[in-house]
Amino acid sequence: MPGRKDDSLYFLPLGGANEIGMNLNLYGYRNQWLMVDLGTSFADEGQPGIDMVVPDTSWISDRREDLLGLVITHAHEDHLGAVAHCWEDLECPVWATGFAASVLRRKLAEKGLEDEVPVHIYKPGDTIQLGPFKITAIGITHSTPESQALAIETPHGVVLHTGDWKLDPDPVLGPASEIETLRNLGDAGVLAMVCDSTNVFNRGRSGSEGEVRDSLLQLLKDRPGRIAVTTFASNLARVDTLLGVARALKRHVCLLGRSLHRFTEAARENGYLQDVPAFVDEREAGYLPRESVMYICTGCQGEPRGAMARIAFDQHPHVVLSPGDLTVFSSKIIPGNERGLFAMHNELVRRGIEVITEKDAFVHVSGHPSRDELAEMYGLARPQIAIPVHGEPRHLVEHARFAQSLQVPHGLVPANGDMVRLAPGLPEVVQQVPAGRLAVDGDELIPLQGGSLQSRRKQAFNGSALISLAVDEAGILQAAPKLALLGVVNGDVDLTEAEIAAEIAVAIDRLKPGRQRDDAALQDAAIKALRRNLKPITGRKPLIEVHILRL
Structure with missing residues (x-):
């Protein structure tokens, strides 16, 4: 086990390696640890009664006196959603951008922790010194505001932790990625890059949010009925796109779903969505002419509690769609969610409501880099070591191969719990530590195996x-x-x-x-x-x- 006399630099993922979601990354030097991100993942059908899964933090919780702090890269659930559930086992200070902090504080308030957790604000270009780690924030484009890559300066060199990113030439919310800062970082020398792998199989580029805006405007103009569009509540870039489209089409906007209201409130607190007209209350929208309303809804992945599912199955207390109305699923169909989504699509179509998804029209671009963007990033940073994360095993292996084809000397594919020694010497996995998942069950965290969940699974199937x-x-x-x-x-x-x-x-x-x-x-x-x-x-x-x- 690394100790205070050990001069090695370590990288340890406890979530987000061999999976998409639930990100938790640790950097260690002389028994001092820096945590980057602490997120959630969706539960699956084998976990009845559970909506959310968080990483098992027990390994670092047992060493919390050596945990210097948690730095959050951006405001998505899979990067900050577990903080409120796990912080009492960690009790460390937290750093986040203004927008991410606004989102986080709302989550902490739900757990009664808003006055307990020390949340510090940082901005692009700011430097945070935590023990041996000097962390500089680099603004980068993603589907939510103020996403940051982190340049982590250590005694053995700089590690570039990208977080989630893309290189969008026409972002609709916030500035473009700081290309020159990344190039200067590469010129100075980068030891390792810990990088997003989500779209490594996708050729070309991910596409621009500005192009989606133009496509949606053409797709939705002259539609005679109500329009309901669903996307992730945290995809503020898409929400801003939809608000602009609604304004151009002279439609009033009604937000459906508590999380959408939370994210738009956090955005306004931080200077975004300032020129948006007041939203129409859901109890009043039904009285407006059909051609003058656009609903923006949660539930883009078929979640039973999402607003779109309740509309589709005619269970929403205030919103009813009729034959001739249109629904647009402005998001990627995440593998594993097809069954619930397709059931919802079929129910809408059965009722005479048109359904458009990413398979039918250009209604979505990813917030993650495709291969050309990955190649550009490697050309900017020029790391000695590629460490793929934020992907399933097939993504990580392909990413490591791709990085080495771009002349990166070393590519290493970790799994959750793999202690990777980055330096000195060649990078290698030197040991495994306990890593796993816990289910959020009400106010408790419970094991996914055994206990009450095992009983629920048995009861659900038998x-x-x-x-x-x-x-x-x-x-x-x-x-x-x-x-x-x-x-x-x-x-x-x-x-x-x-x-x-x-x-x-x-x-x-x-x-x-x-x-x-x-x-x-x-x-x-x-x-x-x-x-x-x-x-x-x-x-x-x-x-x-x-x-x-x-x-």
Whole structure:
């Protein structure tokens, strides 16, 4: 384990390597650690009742006296969304740009931590000195304001941590990337670049937000009905694009979704979206002429609680779309979300509402670099070591190959928990440390494996059964067993429950008198009888609970 006498420079990802999302990166020197980003990821269908997943911070939490601070690169959920959930285990100061700080403070307030967490503001060009790390912020274009790359100066050289970025010549919100600063950094020498890998397979460039603005304007003009557009609430560049399109089309804008209101409020606090007319309240928008309304909605990935899903399935309390209206999904279809999204698309189409996605028209550009932009970045920074992050294994391996084809001497592909020694000597993984995921369950963080989630998964796929036994002190049944089967059988549930309850009673009666006094024996007999009689009917193995009442 690195100690205070160890003169090596380390990079340690605990999230965001071998996955897209949930970014958590650590840099270590002489047992002092700098954290960059602390984000969330989406839960999947195998995690019932869970919306959000955060990285397991236990390794660095156990060393929090050596954690100098957390620097956040930008205001997306997968880079700052876990701070409110994990900070009490870290108790370190936090640095963020003004916009990211505004977003973060709202999240901290929801957890009652707004007065507990020291949040410091930095701007592009500012320098933060944390122990042996001198961090300089470099403005870079992304889909949300004030995204920053970090030039981290260490005793062994400079590490360029790109965060999420693209090279957009026509950004609609904020300045273009600081190309000359990056070139000067490369001229001075860069030891390693820890770089976004999301679009490494995409040829060419990601495209400009300005081009999306022009395309949406042409696509949406002369539409006779209501228009509802969904995108990520944190994609303020797209929200600004849509506001400009609505203004050009003389449509009133109604925001749907709490997170959209939070992000637009944070943007206005920091000088963005200043010339935007007042938004129309969702309770009033329905009274306006159909051709004069544009809804901007959350739920672009089919999230059941998102505004678009509630509209699609006619469950929104104030918004109704009709045949001839139009919905636009102005976002990428993230792999893994297709099932929910397509169900929503089909429901809208079934109701006579037109659906347009990125597959149908030019309604989206990524905030991440494609291959030509990656090549340009490597040409600017000219690092000795390429460390791909923010990607699945196939992205990271391809990124390392691509970097080496651009004459980068070393490419190394880490996984979460890989301790990478960057210098001195050749870069290599020197050990693995514990890394994993935790589910946000209400106000708690719980393991993804075992515990309550395992029970939920079993119940979700196999149903559950509750057996109630009323017996006397000798274990003799004083009433017929009660059985409740939930999500287990089709057809006549009452008849099946009655038949199996009778078999459970027989199994209890056949126990020897001594065993009838043992609760464990009663429970075992009831469970075996249930499984024996249920298997021929369904083949399922439900989650079973037995309640024993001794009278």
